[in-house]
Amino acid sequence: MAGHVQDRWYKVETGSDGQTRRVKTDRFGTGKRYRARYIGPDGSEKSKSFPDKQKRLAEVWLTNIEADMARGQYIEPNAGKMTFRQYATEWLAGQTSDPVTREHTERRLRLHAFPYLGSRPLASLQPSDIRSWVRKLEDAGGAGSSRRVIFGNVSAVLSAAVDDGRLAHNPCAARSVRRPRPAPGRVTPWTAERVFSVRQGLPGRFKAMVDVGAGCGLRQGEIFGLPVDEVDPLSGVVHVTQQVKIVSRKLVFAPPKNGKLRDVPLPDAVAFALAEHMTAYPPVEVTLPWLRPDGEPVTKLLYFTAVEGGAIWRNAFNAHAWKPALADAGVIPKSGPGERYKEAREDGMHALRHFYASVLLDAGESIKALSAYLGHADAGFTLRTYTHLMPSSETRTRNAVDAMYRTARRGPTAP
Secondary structure, three states: EEEEEEEOOOEEEEEOOEEEEEOOOOOOOOOOEEEEEEEEEOOOOOEEEEOOOOOOHHHHHHHHHHHHHHHOOOOOOOHHHOOHHHHHHHHHHHHOOHHHHHHHHHHHHHHHHHHHHHHOHHHHHHHHHHEEEEEEEOOOOOOOHHHHHHHHHHHHHHHHHOOOOOOOOHHOOOOOOOOOOOOOOOOOOOOOOHHHHHHOOHHHHHHHHHHHHHHHHOHHHHHHHOOOHHHOOOOOEEEEEEEEEEEEEEEEEEEHHHHHHHHEEEHHHHHHHHHHHHHOOOOOOEEEOOOOOEEEEEOOOEEEOOOOOOOOHHHHHHHHHHHHHHHOOOOOOOOOOOOOOOOHHHHOOHHHHHHHHHHHHOOOOOOOHHHHHHHOOOOHHHHHHHHOOOHHHHHHHHHHHHHHHHHHOOOOOOO
């Protein structure tokens, strides 16, 4: 046995005659009678008390502790008393991801997990609790993809608690718990007419952004942070090495998403549009901290800047330039006096990347190459997102047979 069971109501004494006998202690009849004691893996003594007439339960408890130690599944009894909120806060502080990822994770936990799970001790969380919480997320509405990310954050916290010896199992990983599924739907790329119509509605200093997005597939932050020295018209390449992003309500320069530096083919049409843009709106040097608001200052000569000459704020651009252009093109309704434009999540600048992907796939480009150009971390994600845009095998078969028949009907030609 991993320890022993102490009877706190009786003790053994040796009399003057050398005989041992059991005598009552000062605690007799008060408090819990039995204390199960053992030495934990860290060398410290652990214990748990049991009432009168439960000595057998104390012995069974010690036997289970010994078995858990032998299997390597021992969990310190007090480890699970820390609440989910306390442990998640410690977990967040130790994350090495970029500041924006930590900021978003903290916000999701604070808004969607802590109100339901935050005060619960880790060891008390069961699969039934997770199922109830997932149902609350569904009842609150929101996109399925957002619920999936929130669930992933909570599961990551509980997995870390298992690794740290505070939990035996992650309740999110139970077979009876279903991970939220993203809402069904397919990417519907814009037409070329819509792309150029929206471009026409933008202020002059922002028009070439559409060419970079639709012609090179860059993300919005990568376009905002596009430096002149990373565009090589002679080699026909754009080196995507940075973006402008918001961290703690401040603008910073940072690597592209997932740290994926990449080279993207620069079409002549996009190179010409950038050259025209430079003539009309000369590049401006912008200094921002690198990665964090307190990071090392970095100065870059940028193609695109705000009217006052600084880096572009995403929210201001979307509200005062992008959405009015969408309204002018008939993509969203025009707003009335004093009214805000309606939400246009599916018609943000990311729509230009979808258009870029559709053009490349229609031209026969491979998923592997497209994934590299888009800067996706996984080509499988690219395939899942755009597989419905790929020419089907039936279409390729029909085209191949039709081409063969056209060649045969022309007949042999003289040498």
